[in-house]
Amino acid sequence: MRRRTLFAVPALLLASPARAVVLGGRIEQGAFLRGRAEPGTRLALDGTRVRVSPDGAFAFGFARDAKDRARLDITHPSGARETRLLTVARRAWPEQRIDGLPPAQVTPPPELLERIAREREMLRAARAGHDTPEAFFAEGFLWPLTGRITGVFGSRRILNGEPRQPHFGLDIAAPAGTAVAAACAGIVRLAEDDLFFSGGTIVLDHGHGVSSTYMHLSRLAVRVGERVAQAAVIGAVGATGRVTGPHLHFEIGWRGTPLDPETALPPRPQL
Ligand SMILES: [Zn+2]
Numbered sequence: 328m329r330r331r332t333l334f335a336v337p338a339l340l341l342a343s344p345a346r347a348v349v350l351g352g353r354i355e356q357g358a359f360l361r362g363r364a365e366p367g368t369r370l371a372l373d374g375t376r377v378r379v380s381p382d383g384a385f386a387f388g389f390a391r392d393a394k395d396r397a398r399l400d401i402t403h404p405s406g407a408r409e410t411r412l413l414t415v416a417r418r419a420w421p422e423q424r425i426d427g428l429p430p431a432q433v434t435p436p437p438e439l440l441e442r443i444a445r446e447r448e449m450l451r452a453a454r455a456g457h458d459t460p461e462a463f464f465a466e467g468f469l470w471p472l473t474g475r476i477t478g479v480f481g482s483r484r485i486l487n488g489e490p491r492q493p494h495f496g497l498d499i500a501a502p503a504g505t506a507v508a509a510a511c512a513g514i515v516r517l518a519e520d521d522l523f524f525s526g527g528t529i530v531l532d533h534g535h536g537v538s539s540t541y542m543h544l545s546r547l548a549v550r551v552g553e554r555v556a557q558a559a560v561i562g563a564v565g566a567t568g569r570v571t572g573p574h575l576h577f578e579i580g581w582r583g584t585p586l587d588p589e590t591a592l593p594p595r596p597q598l
Pocket of ligand 1: 497
């Protein structure tokens with residue numbers, strides 16, 4: 328089988344090297360993109376290496392505020408080099424106002440800053456500190472639960488009237504206790520039941536720097552280091568951390584850059 332593939336494919340690739348690397352999805356700000364390359368291809372996005380699995384799967388993403396142009400450097404298995412300039416479409420981000428939050432959660436008191444900094448570093452390390460060679464992400468992502476979307480990726484946030492950093496996740500409201508499933512198979516990198524902002528929090532590593540994060544959980548069903556299958560129950564919806572009601576805050580990231588989960592997920596389920 329393998330020999331036949333090696334024999335049949337190169338003619339096509341030589342005739343059209345551009346086809347040797349295929350990107351799935353729309354190239355836009357916040358996008359998570361999965362792709363396929365001929366095994367042995369090397370890739371770099373704006374100078375950052377993009378890992379390609381032995382069977383040619385890769386993934387990368389564009390930040391919420393990505394510039395209009397990106398550069399994909401391709402080294403084909405033959406050694407031939409190609410540079411593709413990608414045009415990154417701009418998106419307009421909505422504004423979301425949330426009032427009635429406890430003031431200490433909008434502007435934390437100084438005695439909590441050390442804890443908050445420590446927890447931020449734990450999250451950063453869990454999401455960006457791994458370059459796992461397995462390409463779990465190649466199977467795609469599923470919704471971790473069905474619920475009402477109450478917050479989208481990228482929105483500009485005004486909390487109790489004060490502008491704060493953008494919202495980097497997707498908020499899915501559901502009753503407390505609703506099961507939360509792994510959106511994709513992976514390895515648990517963080518499982519903490521009481522972070523200041525995010526309460527019960529889980530980070531899964533889907534390989535090649537791709538991660539998903541689940542926040543405000545009332546219950547955790549996994550431990551750090553455990554491997555989980557896609558759709559396995561990892562916890563339950565809660566209202567822990569900085570929230571106004573029970574919901575899941577769900578994030579997808581690549582090498583620590585938060586991306587729009589809706590660019591990785593199937594269309595919103597009909598409720
Ligand atoms: Zn959120």
